[in-house]
Amino acid sequence: MSVYLDHAATTPLHPAALAAYTAALGTVGNPSSIHSAGQGAKRLLEESRERVAATLGCDPIEVVFTSGGTESVNLGVKGLWWARQSDRPRPRLLVPGGEHHATVDTVEWLERYEGAVVTTIPLDELGRMRLDALAAALDEHDDVALVTLLWANNEVGTMQPVDEVVALAAAHGVPVHCDAVAAYGQVPIDFRSTGLAALSVSAHKIGGPIGIGALVLARSATVVPLIHGGGQQRQVRSGTQDAPAAAAFAVAAEQPHQPYEPLRDRLVEGVRRAVPGAVLRGDPVDRLPGNAHFTFPGCEGDSLLFLLDAAGVAVSTGSACQAGIPEPSHVLLSMGLTAEEARGALRMTVGHTSTDADVDALLAALPEAVARATRAGYADRAPALGAR
Template sequence: MPVYLDHAATTPMLPEAISAYTEALGAVGNPSSIHSAGQGAKRVLEEARETVAFSLGCDPIEVVFTSGGTESVNLAVKGLWWARQSKRPRPRILVAQGEHHATVDTVEWLERYEGAVIEWIPLDAEGTIEIEALAAALEAHDDIALVTFLWANNEVGTLEPVREIVALAAAFGVPVHSDAVAAYGQVPIDFRATGLAALSVSAHKVGGPIGIGALVLSRTATVVPLIHGGGQQRQVRSGTQDAPAAVAFAVAARSASASAADPSRYQRLRDRVIDGVRAAVPSAVLRGAPVDRLPGNAHFTFPGCEGDSLLFLLDAAGVSVSTGSACQAGIPEASHVLLAMGLDDDEARGALRITVGHSTTDADVDAFLGALPEAVARASRAGLSARVPALGH
C-alpha cells in the first residue's frame, strides 16, 4: 500500500463523512424553498452550520459556507478591503511574508486592479511574524484597510501569535483576517476569543469533502460580496447552498475538534519523523519553530539536494510527501516562505514537508524513514552532477 504523508495538502475523507455525504446526496430539496422538501434540506444545512460553528468557537450566523479555503480568503480580503473604502480611502493592506498564494495572489490583484497598497511584514528565521515590524507599520500609517496573516504557516508549520496580532491591530481600529486552513483540526480555534474580523477554513484539510469551506465572519464585520445573486448567506455570499457537502463537513468538523483538543497522537508521529530524519540524515535541518509548530508538521531542508528530486525518488519508493514549494509553468522555484525566513536560493530548494494525519500509522513513518537515506543519496548525486560543468562542448 502507498504511504501517504502529505496531509497538509489534503487528507483522506473520513469514512463516516463519506457515509453522511452519500446519504445526504439522496435527499432532494433546495434549502431556499419553502415547501417541505426544501425545509428539510434547510434543516440539515443549518444543523451542519451549528456543528461547524461549534468547532470554530463562533456563532452559527457567522459561518458562511464557501467553495473552499481559496474563496474564503478572497471573500475576506477583497470584501474587507472594499468595505473599508466606503467612508474614506484606506488602500493599505498589511500582509505577512510567506503567506499562502491564496492571499498573495489576492492582494497583488487588488494592488494591480484596485489601487491597493501592499506592505509586507517580515518573518524571522523560524517563520514567525516580526511583531515589532507590524507594530511600527500600524503606528506609521492611518490608511490601513486590514491585516491578514496565516494562523499557522502551511509549509513550515510555525504557529503565529494570533491574539497578540489582533490586539495590536485593534488598538488602531484595524480589522484582521487569518487564514486558518492549515491550523484547523490541528490546534484549538476559538474565533470569539481572538477578536478576529474574519477567518478562513477548508473541509478537505480535516477529512471532509473537497469543494466546501467556510469564512467565519464576525457579526460586527462588513464585507462587500464577490458573488451577487440571491444573497442566501447574510447577503455576503449568493448561490444555492450545498447541503450534502455541509453535512459531510460537519462530520469532519466534529473530528477536527477532537483532534485539536488532544493533538498527542499527531505530535508523537511527527516527533518520530523528526527524530528519525535527524538520525538517518544528520545534515538535514528542521525548519519552522521548534516548539510553536503544528503537531502534524515536519519540514526539513536537505543540503545538496533538490526537493523535487527527493519527492520523485520517494514517490517511486511508494511514499507521498511534498516539497512545499511552488512550481509554475513546469519550472521549480525555491519556496517563497523559506526565502522570507532568510534562506538563500540553494538552501530553499532542498525542502521536504512531511505531514501526518488521521490515517497515519507508525508503519507509514517507518516506511518513509526506510526510503529516505537512499533517496537523499541519489538526490545528492543528482544535485552534484547538475552543479558540475560538463567537459568538452
C-alpha cells in the first residue's frame, strides 16, 4: 500500500465513523416527517448535531449541516454579504491574500455578478494576515460588508490571528467569517469565545465521510440562503438532511486530538537533512500540527509529486494546475515569493493513520526524487534561458 502523506486533502475514514455510518444507513425515515420513523431519523440527526456542536464550542442550533466545506464557505461569504445589503449598500469585502479557492472564487463571483468590491489584505512573509493593513482598511472604508479569513492557511499551515481580526472588525460593526476546514480536528476551536459570525468546517478532513460539512452560524448572525426549498435548517439551508452522514461526522469529530507535532517535526528535520537546500515555508512554530510545507529550489513541484508517487509516497504540491500548465502557488506569491522561488512546492501532511514508517519511506525516496526533478527542471527551462 502506498504511503499517504496528504491528509490535508482528505484523511481516511476513521473506523469508528465508518461503523457508525454503516449502522445509520439502515435508518428509515425523513427527519422532517412527523411519523415515528421520521422522528427516529430526526433524533439521530439532532443528537449528531449536538455532538458536533460540542466539539466546536457552539450551540446545536448554530450548526447548519451542508454538503461540505465549499458549500459552507459559499453560504457564509455570499449569505453574509447579501444580508449586509439589506439596509444600505455595503459592497466591500476584506479578504487576505492566499485564501483557499473556495473563498477566492466565491469572492470573485460576487465581484463579477453582484457588484462587490474586494480589498485584498496582504500577508507577511510567513503567510500571516497583516493586522496593520486590516486596521487601515477598516478605518479607511465605511462600506465593509464582512471580513473573511482562514483559521490556518491550508497550504503552508500558518495560524491566523483570528481573535485579533474579530476584535478589529467588531470595533467597526463588521461581521467575520472564518474558514476552519484545515484547522478543525487539528487545533481546538471554541466558536462561542471567538465572536465570529460564521465558521466553516468539513467532515472528510477529520476522518468523517465526504459530502457533509457545516456552517456554524451565530444566533445573532443573518445570512441569505443559497438553496431554497423546505427551509429545514433555520430557513438558512433547505434540503432533506443526511442523518447517517451526520452520525458519522459526529463520531469523527469526537475522536481525541492526536499529537501530530512530534511526527511532523521528525519529518521536517528529516527533509532538512536529506535535502539541505529545501526551505520550510510558513511559520516554523505557530502552524498546523500536521503540516510541513517546503520549496525545493530548481525543481518543479509536479515533477516531485509524480516521482514520489511512483516511489509509493502520496503528497501534494499545494499549487494549482490549469490546462496542464503548472502555476506557482498563489499562497506563496501572496507571501512575497517570486514565481521562481515558488517553484518546487510540496505540502506533506500527517494524520491519524500516519506512522514513523511513513516518514521513513518519504525520506528514503525524497533525495532521488529531488535530484531527478532538479535535472528535469533545468532541462525544461534550458531553451528559455538560452533565448535570453
